[in-house]
Amino acid sequence: MTPSEVPSAAERYRRFLLGAAAFVFGVTAVEMVLISHFETWIQWIPTVACGLGLLAVGLIRFRPAMASTARVLLALIAISALVGNYQHVAANLALELEVRPGSTLGDVWLDAIQGGVPVLASGILFLASALAWGATLWRDDIAR
Numbered sequence: 001m002t003p004s005e006v007p008s009a010a011e012r013y014r015r016f017l018l019g020a021a022a023f024v025f026g027v028t029a030v031e032m033v034l035i036s037h038f039e040t041w042i043q044w045i046p047t048v049a050c051g052l053g054l055l056a057v058g059l060i061r062f063r064p065a066m067a068s069t070a071r072v073l074l075a076l077i078a079i080s081a082l083v084g085n086y087q088h089v090a091a092n093l094a095l096e097l098e099v100r101p102g103s104t105l106g107d108v109w110l111d112a113i114q115g116g117v118p119v120l121a122s123g124i125l126f127l128a129s130a131l132a133w134g135a136t137l138w139r140d141d142i143a144r
Helices: 009-034 041-062 063-101 105-111 123-134
Strands: none
Touching: 009 041, 009 105, 009 123, 041 063, 041 123, 063 105
């Protein structure tokens, strides 16, 4: 490799961010399959989001001119992660209120956060989206 062929530090960092995002999207999709997270249509959203995330990473890496499209996909994935977070909290709250009739939200909120449905699990998609989005910043060949 000649010195002109060696990627800059910024390019190596971008590749690292994209690789980390791709890894997170990939292993999250595998986890969704392993835990059979597709009993209802809404449970399919994270698996589809992982596929869209891998597509967005590929667009950023191999088709930089389509970075705007990738950013739209990443924003939708981040929104779906927030919706998933709400769904998990709501499920835990509903369970706690059902198991302890007459309780108020103030009585059960801590138990709901610590409940059986992992409250922050969907945050992994938000993280992966942020990593991939970060790879699009300060790059000359990516349309703004």
